[in-house]
Amino acid sequence: MGKVVEISPTTRHEGRSKLVLQVDDEGIITVGNWISVTPVRGLEKAVLGKPMEQVPKLLSRVCGICPVAHALAAVEAIETSIGVEIPADAHTLRVILHCANRLNNHALSNIFTLPDLYIPGTDRKINLFSPEEPMRSIARRIQRIREIAQGITEIAGGEAIHPTNTRIGGMYYNITSRAKQKLTDLAKEAVDIVKTQMDFMIAVLRNFQRRDWTEIGGRQIPIPRNLGYHSEGYLATDSLYGTSSRTSVQSWDPDHLREIRPWNFYMGEVTIDLEDSTYPIGGTTAAGTVVHPKREATNAIPLYNGRPVEVGPRARMALYQGFNEKGTIGQQVARQMEYMTDVHEILNRLDTLNTSGKVLTDPIPPGDGKTLAWATTEPARGTNVHFVRVREGKVADYSMIVPTTWNFPVCSKALSGAPWQLAEVIIRGYDPCVSCATHMIVLDPDKNVVAQNLIR
Amino acid sequence: MAAPLGQYKMVLFARTTDKEILRGAQNGGIVTALLSYALDTGIIDGAVVAAPSRSKPWRGKFDPWRSEPIVAMTRDQLLSARKTGYNISPNVMMIKEATRSYGLDRVGIVGVPCQIQGVRKAQLYPIGMRGVPDKIALVIGIYCMEVFPYQSIVQIVEDHGGVKMESVEKIEIGKGNFTVVTERGRTIQIPLNETRDLEQPGCHVCLDYAATLADISTGSAGSPAGWSTVFIRTKIGDEVWKRAMQAGLFETKPIGQVEPGLGAVEKLAVEKITRNKKTLEDRDFIGTKGLRNPYITT
Numbered sequence: 229m230g231k232v233v234e235i236s237p238t239t240r241h242e243g244r245s246k247l248v249l250q251v252d253d254e255g256i257i258t259v260g261n262w263i264s265v266t267p268v269r270g271l272e273k274a275v276l277g278k279p280m281e282q283v284p285k286l287l288s289r290v291c292g293i294c295p296v297a298h299a300l301a302a303v304e305a306i307e308t309s310i311g312v313e314i315p316a317d318a319h320t321l322r323v324i325l326h327c328a329n330r331l332n333n334h335a336l337s338n339i340f341t342l343p344d345l346y347i348p349g350t351d352r353k354i355n356l357f358s359p360e361e362p363m364r365s366i367a368r369r370i371q372r373i374r375e376i377a378q379g380i381t382e383i384a385g386g387e388a389i390h391p392t393n394t395r396i397g398g399m400y401y402n403i404t405s406r407a408k409q410k411l412t413d414l415a416k417e418a419v420d421i422v423k424t425q426m427d428f429m430i431a432v433l434r435n436f437q438r439r440d441w442t443e444i445g446g447r448q449i450p451i452p453r454n455l456g457y458h459s460e461g462y463l464a465t466d467s468l469y470g471t472s473s474r475t476s477v478q479s480w481d482p483d484h485l486r487e488i489r490p491w492n493f494y495m496g497e498v499t500i501d502l503e504d505s506t507y508p509i510g511g512t513t514a515a516g517t518v519v520h521p522k523r524e525a526t527n528a529i530p531l532y533n534g535r536p537v538e539v540g541p542r543a544r545m546a547l548y549q550g551f552n553e554k555g556t557i558g559q560q561v562a563r564q565m566e567y568m569t570d571v572h573e574i575l576n577r578l579d580t581l582n583t584s585g586k587v588l589t590d591p592i593p594p595g596d597g598k599t600l601a602w603a604t605t606e607p608a609r610g611t612n613v614h615f616v617r618v619r620e621g622k623v624a625d626y627s628m629i630v631p632t633t634w635n636f637p638v639c640s641k642a643l644s645g646a647p648w649q650l651a652e653v654i655i656r657g658y659d660p661c662v663s664c665a666t667h668m669i670v671l672d673p674d675k676n677v678v679a680q681n682l683i684r
Numbered sequence: 685m686a687a688p689l690g691q692y693k694m695v696l697f698a699r700t701t702d703k704e705i706l707r708g709a710q711n712g713g714i715v716t717a718l719l720s721y722a723l724d725t726g727i728i729d730g731a732v733v734a735a736p737s738r739s740k741p742w743r744g745k746f747d748p749w750r751s752e753p754i755v756a757m758t759r760d761q762l763l764s765a766r767k768t769g770y771n772i773s774p775n776v777m778m779i780k781e782a783t784r785s786y787g788l789d790r791v792g793i794v795g796v797p798c799q800i801q802g803v804r805k806a807q808l809y810p811i812g813m814r815g816v817p818d819k820i821a822l823v824i825g826i827y828c829m830e831v832f833p834y835q836s837i838v839q840i841v842e843d844h845g846g847v848k849m850e851s852v853e854k855i856e857i858g859k860g861n862f863t864v865v866t867e868r869g870r871t872i873q874i875p876l877n878e879t880r881d882l883e884q885p886g887c888h889v890c891l892d893y894a895a896t897l898a899d900i901s902t903g904s905a906g907s908p909a910g911w912s913t914v915f916i917r918t919k920i921g922d923e924v925w926k927r928a929m930q931a932g933l934f935e936t937k938p939i940g941q942v943e944p945g946l947g948a949v950e951k952l953a954v955e956k957i958t959r960n961k962k963t964l965e966d967r968d969f970i971g972t973k974g975l976r977n978p979y980i981t982t
């Protein structure tokens with residue numbers, strides 16, 4: 229009989245989550261549970277009854293890492309619900325924003341991932357905070373990419389974090405030709421830096437893949453060849469930006485989506501009986517602690533065609549570009565490859581942007597509340613779906629399935645077969661952003677989940 | 685009372701040598717000339733200025749009595765914004781936008797003292813102003829006694845003055861009067877004590893006259909007709925002014941030489957500050973929380 233170990237909280241990602249792992253005598257994971265324990269924010273409920281203009285601004289606050297993704301998915305979904313088409317130049321600005329935000333997020337993910345990796349040819353891990361070379365230049369390069377990405381977001385979107393320029397019906401402002409020129413300069417500067425960064429990342433990832441062991445907590449942990457493999461499917465709704473229920477040919481079918489409760493997916497009450505005080509940082513949870521994953525989880529479990537699906541860079545590359553490498557490293561490599569797509573797409577879109585074009589539709593209908601509309605975006609971490617119904621200018625229903633929500637169950641499955649010490653390396657492959665994956669869940673007095681899902 | 689004219693390195697009379705600017709200028713054309721020079725030489729790459737309203741036309745043109753902020757990126761745009769409007773133009777509103785969709789890196793801004801105070805506050809505590817503070821390159825202040833909301837101007841001109849807004853050729857505030865000159869040459873003077881209640885209420889608790897927080901502040905007070913009084917206050921102001929002087933942009937007169945001079949500026953400043961302090965004390969007396977005086981130096 230195996231043992232149970234808990235890593236809580238997991239580190240180097242956004243939000244708060246934990247891992248409850250059943251392991252065999254060799255310390256290999258047999259059942260992995262990765263759950264969100266970020267307190268519920270209830271934004272999907274908070275927006276009910278609010279004027280539709282406010283809602284994208286509120287939902288952008290789901291997360292400070294990918295606010296652009298939520299602001300865009302929200303405006304697109306609401307526009308679909310009320311049946312409004314936006315001018316071409318407004319769409320162009322949105323795509324630029326979207327790509328800049330992805331650029332920023334991929335660079336951020338590099339910061340989280342690099343401390344797991346080694347300088348090729350050595351047994352030294354990469355510490356980005358070290359003043360020594362090459363660490364200092366790597367850190368500078370990553371920060372420059374983020375600066376450029378945020379600079380672009382700031383100009384095209386009004387703010388570097390929560391965009392203010394997006395609105396129902398298009399954008400508030402088009403940018404001036406001078407601003408366009410500045411954006412082009414920034415993106416052109418990024419081309420070289422990003423290429424170097426991509427090559428560098430792929431090199432150190434491949435180097436990790438070739439290693440037999442990695443050091444964790446002072447011990448050499450063997451790296452399995454199939455690190456992070458899973459046999460579930462992929463979901464991506466577009467190769468670049470996103471789609472909505474307005475489009476005639478649809479890349480996915482929300483009718484095949486079912487959201488189940490964590491209650492039906494995670495393990496029940498268990499007692500921790502494996503403890504390792506050397507595990508960074510500060511050791512694992514003390515033996516004897518009782519945990520209850522299915523009750524503690526604050527994330528929902530979306531299934532597509534009845535199974536968990538992976539979303540994110542690898543899913544996009546697999547479905548649209550024939551990329552077929554499995555596992556954590558494959559996933560990380562796909563992420564780096566998206567770097568180039570993002571910069572080039574910014575440049576292409578800038579080329580087509582007419583700075584004196586109209587960016588706002590008129591008039592903007594209030595919505596009849598008949599259809600439940602949806603829109604997706606494809607931000608850094610994968611498919612982000614927002615469902616909405618707008619009636620007389622007010623939001624009547626709202627639900628979101630965000631990237632990391634999709635990834636929780638599939639990643640939990642992908643943990644099996646790896647030494648438990650590598651579980652965090654696997655979850656970092658998904659570049660988790662846990663806060664936005666946290667859902668409103670209603671409990672009855674007996675602590676049973678009674679929340680009604682909008683989509684079933 | 686803290687020095688009513690604030691800190692400054694130098695004060696003088698000046699007017700621009702640029703004939704085109706001078707022709708349309710209210711006084712010495714200082715603001716337009718400085719900004720246009722700063723634009724030409726790359727000290728700034730655009731400036732937030734008050735310009736005649738584009739959204740509401742007047743006599744089929746832009747409305748000069750209703751100002752709106754614009755981000756001027758060419759000399760022509762600056763020229764279109766000459767002359768002071770007497771209604772407030774929310775310039776600070778545009779400063780962030782100038783660094784966003786306008787793509788500027790070095791922004792100039794013109795404003796009345798309360799706006800300059802806002803700009804400086806934004807630089808110190810950039811809440812909601814991410815990335816803005818270090819992009820503010822030149823801050824020019826204009827003296828200010830009070831302003832009128834646009835609706836008040838309409839009321840003064842149409843009700844007190846008895847003329848249509850469309851007939852107004854010129855509005856001047858000074859020497860105790862609100863003066864309207866019509867298209868047909870009629871001059872109507874309304875004493876300012878009659879229009880007090882129509883002023884923007886905030887102006888009654890305002891304790892800065894000479895834009896003491898600007899890099900350079902200027903206005904007509906104290907100077908001979910066609911000239912302006914100019915205070916050079918900060919290091920940035922000093923550098924820009926010196927370069928502009930070297931480029932032969934201004935003729936100047938030392939302040940001592942001509943009447944009425946600095947005394948007149950000080951008199952106005954003291955008058956405004958004393959009067960408004962009184963309002964503050966009155967408010968305190970009736971229990972409205974008195975405003976903190978940001979200019980107090982002890």
Ligand code: SF4
Pocket residue numbers: 772796797798799828829830831884886887888890891892
């Ligand atoms: S009097 Fe003061 S508050 Fe009023 S506009 Fe002038 S500077 Fe601003």
